[in-house]
Amino acid sequence: MAPSNGLKRVDVIFGAYASTKYLILQKSIRREKQEIIQDIIDSGLRGRGGAGFPTGLKWKFAAAQPGNEKYVICNADEGEPGTFKDREILMKVPQKMISGMAICAYVIGATKAYIYLRGEYQFMVPDLQMELDNFHEQAREMNFDLTIELRMGSGAYVCGEETALIESMEGKRGEPRNKPPFPVVEGFHGKPTVVNNVETFVNANMICRIGVEEFIKLGTQDSRGSKLFSISGDTPKAGVHELELGMKLSDFVAEFGDDDTKAVQVGGAAGFCVPRKKFDSTIIGFEGMPTGGSMMLFNSSRSMYHVLHNYLEFFEEESCGQCTPCRVGCQQLLLGIEAIKRQERPASYLNQLLKLSETMKIASKCGLGQSVANSFSSIVENYVEEMIY
Amino acid sequence: MKKQKINITIDGIKLAVDEQCSILDAAKKVNIHIPTLCHHEDLCVAGNCRICVVEVEGQRALSASCATPVAEGMVIKTNTAKVRKARKDVAALLVAEHNTQCTTCYRSMNCELQEIAAEYNVDNNTYISLVDPNYTIDRSSWSIEKDDSKCIRCQRCVRTCAELQHVNALTVANKGKEMKISTFLDLPLNEVVCTNCGQCINRCPTGALTERRFYDDLWDAIDDPKKHVVMNTAPSVRVALGEMLGYPVGTRVTGKMVTAMKKIGMDSVLDTDFTADLTIIEEGTELLGRLKKILVEGNKEVKLPMLTSCSPGWIKFIEHMYPNHLGHLSTCKSPQQMFGALAKTYYAEKMGIDPADVVSVAIMPCAAKKFEANRPEMNSSGYQDVDAGLTTRELGYMIRQAGVDFLHLEDSDYDSLMGESTGAGAIFGATGGVMEAALRTVYEVVTGREVPFDNLRITPVRGTDGVKEASIKLENLLDEWKFLEGVEVKVAVAHGLKNARIIMDQVEAGTSPYHFIEVMACPGGCIGGGGQPIPTNEEIRKKRIEAIYAEDEGMPKRKSHENTEVQKLYKEWLGEVNGHKAHELLHTHYTKRNRY
Numbered sequence: 005m006a007p008s009n010g011l012k013r014v015d016v017i018f019g020a021y022a023s024t025k026y027l028i029l030q031k032s033i034r035r036e037k038q039e040i041i042q043d044i045i046d047s048g049l050r051g052r053g054g055a056g057f058p059t060g061l062k063w064k065f066a067a068a069q070p071g072n073e074k075y076v077i078c079n080a081d082e083g084e085p086g087t088f089k090d091r092e093i094l095m096k097v098p099q100k101m102i103s104g105m106a107i108c109a110y111v112i113g114a115t116k117a118y119i120y121l122r123g124e125y126q127f128m129v130p131d132l133q134m135e136l137d138n139f140h141e142q143a144r145e146m147n148f149d150l151t152i153e154l155r156m157g158s159g160a161y162v163c164g165e166e167t168a169l170i171e172s173m174e175g176k177r178g179e180p181r182n183k184p185p186f187p188v189v190e191g192f193h194g195k196p197t198v199v200n201n202v203e204t205f206v207n208a209n210m211i212c213r214i215g216v217e218e219f220i221k222l223g224t225q226d227s228r229g230s231k232l233f234s235i236s237g238d239t240p241k242a243g244v245h246e247l248e249l250g251m252k253l254s255d256f257v258a259e260f261g262d263d264d265t266k267a268v269q270v271g272g273a274a275g276f277c278v279p280r281k282k283f284d285s286t287i288i289g290f291e292g293m294p295t296g297g298s299m300m301l302f303n304s305s306r307s308m309y310h311v312l313h314n315y316l317e318f319f320e321e322e323s324c325g326q327c328t329p330c331r332v333g334c335q336q337l338l339l340g341i342e343a344i345k346r347q348e349r350p351a352s353y354l355n356q357l358l359k360l361s362e363t364m365k366i367a368s369k370c371g372l373g374q375s376v377a378n379s380f381s382s383i384v385e386n387y388v389e390e391m392i393y
Numbered sequence: 394m395k396k397q398k399i400n401i402t403i404d405g406i407k408l409a410v411d412e413q414c415s416i417l418d419a420a421k422k423v424n425i426h427i428p429t430l431c432h433h434e435d436l437c438v439a440g441n442c443r444i445c446v447v448e449v450e451g452q453r454a455l456s457a458s459c460a461t462p463v464a465e466g467m468v469i470k471t472n473t474a475k476v477r478k479a480r481k482d483v484a485a486l487l488v489a490e491h492n493t494q495c496t497t498c499y500r501s502m503n504c505e506l507q508e509i510a511a512e513y514n515v516d517n518n519t520y521i522s523l524v525d526p527n528y529t530i531d532r533s534s535w536s537i538e539k540d541d542s543k544c545i546r547c548q549r550c551v552r553t554c555a556e557l558q559h560v561n562a563l564t565v566a567n568k569g570k571e572m573k574i575s576t577f578l579d580l581p582l583n584e585v586v587c588t589n590c591g592q593c594i595n596r597c598p599t600g601a602l603t604e605r606r607f608y609d610d611l612w613d614a615i616d617d618p619k620k621h622v623v624m625n626t627a628p629s630v631r632v633a634l635g636e637m638l639g640y641p642v643g644t645r646v647t648g649k650m651v652t653a654m655k656k657i658g659m660d661s662v663l664d665t666d667f668t669a670d671l672t673i674i675e676e677g678t679e680l681l682g683r684l685k686k687i688l689v690e691g692n693k694e695v696k697l698p699m700l701t702s703c704s705p706g707w708i709k710f711i712e713h714m715y716p717n718h719l720g721h722l723s724t725c726k727s728p729q730q731m732f733g734a735l736a737k738t739y740y741a742e743k744m745g746i747d748p749a750d751v752v753s754v755a756i757m758p759c760a761a762k763k764f765e766a767n768r769p770e771m772n773s774s775g776y777q778d779v780d781a782g783l784t785t786r787e788l789g790y791m792i793r794q795a796g797v798d799f800l801h802l803e804d805s806d807y808d809s810l811m812g813e814s815t816g817a818g819a820i821f822g823a824t825g826g827v828m829e830a831a832l833r834t835v836y837e838v839v840t841g842r843e844v845p846f847d848n849l850r851i852t853p854v855r856g857t858d859g860v861k862e863a864s865i866k867l868e869n870l871l872d873e874w875k876f877l878e879g880v881e882v883k884v885a886v887a888h889g890l891k892n893a894r895i896i897m898d899q900v901e902a903g904t905s906p907y908h909f910i911e912v913m914a915c916p917g918g919c920i921g922g923g924g925q926p927i928p929t930n931e932e933i934r935k936k937r938i939e940a941i942y943a944e945d946e947g948m949p950k951r952k953s954h955e956n957t958e959v960q961k962l963y964k965e966w967l968g969e970v971n972g973h974k975a976h977e978l979l980h981t982h983y984t985k986r987n988r989y
């Protein structure tokens with residue numbers, strides 16, 4: 005097992021630097037594009053939206069695509085249950101995110117960028133627009149050609165999935181596309197597009213500010229940097245906290261638990277449920293259990309059947325419905341645990357459902373259907389008795 | 394530039410395929426069968442049913458073979474435990490969602506879901522049934538029946554309606570468990586822009602979309618001794634019906650079909666090709682009349698290009714989408730409707746039958762013909778001109794139900810009156826056929842000579858290109874037509890409503906360079922009609938087209954104006970071409986409709 009770095013609070017994302025003059029951008033657009041890309045690669049930064057794809061590589065692929073019509077999209081759909089960290093960034097330090105987007109646009113060669121904003125964040129639009137107006141003014145002064153536009157999300161969880169997001173931006177139904185081709189090759193309007201999470205852009209901007217060396221001092225070998233955690237559930241310290249990646253879950257629970265923590269759901273509905281007995285052996289980070297930031301704590305008053313039931317209801321409704329394993333599978337998992345609870349199906353039916361969740365994992369079209377098995381199997385396997393009785 | 398080849402391995406077989414080739418197509422090349430449901434050759438890739446998954450080495454998840462392009466060095470396995478289990482599970486999930494009624498289903502034995510469920514021997518009880526016991530079937534349309542309880546949400550219909558037809562009558566509504574195939578505002582099909590073309594039916598893998606069936610009504614009429622059932626069969630039925638009855642695609646079964654219908658108990662088996670020839674006479678004359686009015690009389694009211702009007706799906710399309718350009722349509726009824734109008738007048742009179750007892754039935758490759766037969770204006774005989782329009786598929790069912798051993802039938806000829814036809818009538822069934830038939834006649838009328846094409850084959854208007862063009866210079870004309878001397882007649886042919894849109898956008902913009910345009914709603918023309926045997930694809934349509942032209946070349950007469958029964962009709966009964974009586978019985982008018 006990789007060594008953990010204990011629980012370390014940091015304050016770089018919201019802290020210190022937030023310039024209305026976009027000085028980091030000014031500095032960056034005088035640098036070689038390849039040099040910036042190499043920095044992002046060397047920093048080990050991985051996407052903060054959940055999937056954890058290496059950000060530098062994504063930018064490198066997009067930069068290498070031919071043509072001069074390219075796009076940058078900031079994924080601010082933040083739909084994962086229990087996730088509310090992008091919201092803080094958008095409200096407190098939008099300049100850092102915008103600066104990160106602009107640097108990305110510079111290195112890949114895009115002149116148009118979008119912020120795809122969760123529908124519920126409508127209230128932020130005036131402030132964000134004001135900041136964008138400021139940005140456009142600064143950019144003009146720098147002679148830097150980039151327009152950033154706000155787009156409102158449709159309210160569907162699946163529209164946070166990057167290709168569904170693009171479909172929705174094109175005015176179509178928010179259904180995920182087949183991959184490949186990936187957005188870096190064929191994205192918005194069929195052109196190379198980088199889609200990154202809000203926090204990822206902030207981190208990229210940070211790397212350009214403090215340099216790779218400073219950045220990699222945070223976190224571990226496999227999980228560079230710090231991370232915003234959206235902490236909720238049975239905890240006295242609910243809210244957004246910035247922590248270094250790579251800590252042991254037991255350290256996390258010691259800090260945020262209520263002394264009666266029974267389980268932690270890491271990564272929201274799409275993530276995994278870790279039971280108490282595994283707290284000590286679970287590392288929060290890409291080497292162990294990655295998370296888009298959601299940490300939901302449950303104490304012993306919670307019925308894990310109900311927790312799972314809630315997740316499945318969520319998935320059953322939020323599946324876009326296009327592919328068989330996810331559309332029908334989500335309904336079957338939900339009906340299945342209900343039938344077992346009512347003793348209309350034998351307890352052994354759980355095995356059938358576990359197999360089904362495995363099929364969903366390998367045969368679904370997008371990350372939504374593929375990740376239902378995470379919470380399903382981790383809850384069912386660890387709390388069988390709660391499912392049956 | 395030489396195309397780059399991609400080297401891959403499928404189930405241990407090494408091969409090189411083109412870039413962008415899907416795993417599914419690559420597997421086909423080495424005869425490896427992968428089941429599919431949402432995939433259809435005519436449509437863009439969806440990748441949503443997930444039945445076609447395969448294993449790609451180095452990847453945790455399976456890949457949908459229809460939606461995954463090959464990559465250099467890819468190692469693919471199509472038959473592993475992981476693949477088989479996933480496919481069986483996907484099939485079981487579809488069955489759980491499906492209102493399985495195979496014993497009574499219209500698509501039984503011709504259903505892709507049934508085939509896959511059988512192949513994987515799916516257990517109906519693996520999962521909990523999701524069928525809503527209160528499901529309803531939309532039977533509002535004369536043509537299309539929509540049963541959502543049998544829908545597997547593959548979206549083939551949606552893609553057909555959008556990509557091939559540019560109609561967008563069907564859309565995906567809702568998400569999650571509520572996701573379904575719906576219409577604008579979830580209105581019933583008869584209240585939306587649906588053209589009744591039936592192309593969605595032909596591409597639906599299950600019994601969720603079918604034509605409204607009327608063959609039981611026809612059995613009743615046959616069994617009623619007082620009724621005189623007059624049947625006419627469209628040109629394209631004879632080259633497709635065989636597919637339902639044990640013959641390979643592209644077999645002409647004209648004689649056997651006639652025999653079978655006589656055995657079934659029709660009182661008279663006649664040929665829609667007869668009224669196809671009649672259409673050419675009326676429509677050709679109408680075209681020449683329009684040209685004369687414009688060129689000689691300077692009449693600005695007359696619209697050119699003139700558009701053909703024999704495809705009822707196309708008619709409903711233009712009524713919805715281009716309601717201000719209905720003046721371009723020929724006023725000629727379709728051959729089906731001309732036939733019906735004559736069956737209850739001319740035919741009844743000549744045969745000495747009370748028209749009230751005549752039941753006129755058309756066997757059509759088409760779903761839209763059902764709607765057309767029920768248009769309120771189609772009653773110029775004093776009765777509903779056509780009592781029922783049945784599809785090729787329905788006829789296939791009737792022949793099976795009657796216990797007729799189709800494979801061993803002798804041939805017989807159509808009955809008379811209205812049973813004679815020419816090769817020109819026969820080619821109405823293929824895209825370009827109406828145009829070719831019209832040119833064969835019109836050119837000869839104005840020049841006194843045959844069209845200058847080898848063996849009457851007007852090849853520029855043949856083939857499966859979406860929009861075809863041709864032009865013929867009119868020279869050395871007969872005295873009566875001297876006003877056309879030197880005119881280069883420009884024509885175009887479009888099939889599939891997507892292509893009709895291209896043509897109509899030009900008309901709308903006032904830039905259409907043509908005099909005369911043939912439009913068929915269905916890809917390939919009637920041989921690809923919404924009532925034809927399922928499946929359909931480019932190869933099948935091409936074989937049926939070949940059969941149509943073979944039918945033409947096998948006919949002793951190949952020009953509509955040579956049809957002696959047609960000549961007799963005018964001489965003895967109808968009077969002048971485009972005359973008063975002809976107008977009353979053979980022409981119609983159109984209705985402006987909304988765009989949504």
Ligand SMILES: Cc1cc2nc3c(=O)[nH]c(=O)nc-3n(C[C@H](O)[C@H](O)[C@H](O)COP(=O)(O)O)c2cc1C
Nearest residue numbers: 051052053079082083164165166200201204371372
């Ligand atoms: C169902 C679903 C929902 C998602 N929602 C979000 C979201 O709200 N925000 C986000 O940044 N990424 C979301 N993602 C991940 C995106 O598809 C994509 O991977 C991410 O935006 C890439 O950015 P990153 O590399 O910076 O993380 C979602 C993925 C799935 C499958």
Ligand code: SF4
Nearest residue numbers: 324325327330370373
């Ligand atoms: S996995 Fe679910 S959300 Fe993703 S494409 Fe399939 S049905 Fe839609």
Ligand code: SF4
Nearest residue numbers: 494495498504599600
């Ligand atoms: S659609 Fe297919 S599977 Fe369904 S009832 Fe009909 S034949 Fe059976």
Ligand code: SF4
Nearest residue numbers: 554587588590591593
């Ligand atoms: S019949 Fe034709 S127009 Fe109507 S829904 Fe089907 S494909 Fe669309």
Ligand code: SF4
Nearest residue numbers: 544545547548550597
């Ligand atoms: S109606 Fe037929 S073609 Fe359309 S989605 Fe359902 S099963 Fe597929």
Ligand code: FES
Nearest residue numbers: 440442443445459
């Ligand atoms: S046939 Fe490939 S996903 Fe449906």
